[in-house]
Amino acid sequence: LLSGADTGRFSLDNRSYRVIPQIERKERLNPDQLTNYYTRNKQGELVPLSALVTLTESVQPQALRGFQQLNAVKISGVPRPGVPLGEALGILDSISAEVLPAGFSVDYAGQSRQYKSEGQQLVVTFFFALIVIFLILAAQFESFKNAIIIMVTVPMSVCGALIFISLGFTSINIYTQVGLLTLVGLIAKHGILIVEFANQLQLEGRSKREAVEQATAIRLRPILMTTAATVLAMIPLLIATGAGAGSRYAMGLVIASGMTIGTLFTLFVVPAMYLLLAKDINQHGERLVVQD
Numbered sequence: 001l002l003s004g005a006d007t008g009r010f011s012l013d014n015r016s017y018r019v020i021p022q023i024e025r026k027e028r029l030n031p032d033q034l035t036n037y038y039t040r041n042k043q044g045e046l047v048p049l050s051a052l053v054t055l056t057e058s059v060q061p062q063a064l065r066g067f068q069q070l071n072a073v074k075i076s077g078v079p080r081p082g083v084p085l086g087e088a089l090g091i092l093d094s095i096s097a098e099v100l101p102a103g104f105s106v107d108y109a110g111q112s113r114q115y116k117s118e119g120q121q122l123v124v125t126f127f128f129a130l131i132v133i134f135l136i137l138a139a140q141f142e143s144f145k146n147a148i149i150i151m152v153t154v155p156m157s158v159c160g161a162l163i164f165i166s167l168g169f170t171s172i173n174i175y176t177q178v179g180l181l182t183l184v185g186l187i188a189k190h191g192i193l194i195v196e197f198a199n200q201l202q203l204e205g206r207s208k209r210e211a212v213e214q215a216t217a218i219r220l221r222p223i224l225m226t227t228a229a230t231v232l233a234m235i236p237l238l239i240a241t242g243a244g245a246g247s248r249y250a251m252g253l254v255i256a257s258g259m260t261i262g263t264l265f266t267l268f269v270v271p272a273m274y275l276l277l278a279k280d281i282n283q284h285g286e287r288l289v290v291q292d
Contacts, residue, residue, distance in 0.1 A: 006253045021124065031055055064243060068107060084246045085115055086173025091196040115174055122177045129181055131175040133188060141195070145277045150191030152273050157262025161254040170250040179254030186230060186255070187262040191270050193219040202281040212274045216267065 004016040035050035065072050079088040089112060090159055096106045108116055130151070137147035158180055165172060194215050201211035237252025 025115070029204075031057070041267055065123065069110070072107075081245070082174065084171050084173045084250055085112070087171040089115070089158045090171065111196045122174060122181075125286065126177060126181055126184075128182060133184060137188070137192070141199075145279065146195050146199075147194055149270060149273045149277055150188055153187055153191055153262050153269055154184050156265040157183055157258040158263075160261025161258035163261075170253055173246040173247075173250060175250040176254045179233065179251040181259070182251075182263070183255055183258040186226075186259060189226065190223050190266040192264060193222060194266070195268050195274060195278070199281070208278060208280045209275060211276075212271045218272050220267070223263060223266065227259050230259050 002045060006020045008017050008019040010019060011017070014220075022028075029033075032055070034055060035256065036049065037049045038046040039049060040053075067074075077088075081083060089108070100106070105208055107113075118254075124147050131163055134147050137150050138144045159178075161180060162185060163169070165176065170176060194212070197219055198208075198211045198215035201214055202208060206214065234252040234256040237248040238256065240248045
């Protein structure tokens with residue numbers, strides 16, 4: 001009588017109509033009028049509802065939603081232009097930790113859930129990529145020491161990119177992590193140029209110190225040209241506007257800053273590590289001659 005639910009249908013003039021028993025509208029506007037309704041007991045006597053129930057006012061949702069087999073409230077939103085999704089989710093997590101009472105938790109669906117799951121997997125992928133690159137370099141140069149010399153600038157370039165992230169220019173999200181993966185391959189190329197050429201110069205008879213100094217001087221121009229080309233290629237990403245500008249900016253900032261700082265370390269740290277760890281081919285060859 002109050003909800004307007006239909007109890008059946010009837011046909012009239014070849015058309016079907018719903019049967020909705022309902023009291024007049026004026027009798028349904030005031031909740032206090034519910035106490036004036038009567039219902040029959042087992043003896044068939046009319047009993048007022050006021051003798052059976054008590055009216056209280058409360059706020060309830062129109063529908064009870066569920067998520068992961070738990071009662072849930074759905075909150076939808078879109079980050080402001082220029083705000084990465086990872087930063088927005090981080091703010092939401094911090095606010096929910098302060099506001100929500102004990103026993104309540106936050107979970108994600110859709111793109112946010114995909115971002116959370118892929119972001120955690122990408123951390124494992126990052127370290128797996130470092131291991132694979134290290135093993136490939138060790139196999140190529142047939143030396144774990146040469147692989148270590150080349151890879152020593154990778155954490156330095158990554159730290160250079162993380163400096164700009166810590167300063168608030170962007171946040172750690174899936175796009176910055178992809179940029180860090182790209183940065184590992186780009187910065188390792190600088191070390192390969194120096195180490196490979198220094199080994200060739202040693203085979204030609206130069207000392208280890210002379211070989212690495214000459215290799216660094218000769219490979220300086222290709223290294224700087226590679227860095228300049230990479231950084232300039234990131235400028236369109238840094239100044240991008242419109243949809244997806246935040247993700248392109250985050251990736252471009254990580255690669256540009258990491259390449260710039262990593263190149264500076266490459267020119268000084270790689271030669272120093274080469275003198276410290278690399279094999280002196282001339283001395284090794286002299287020992288082979290003595291043994292023969």
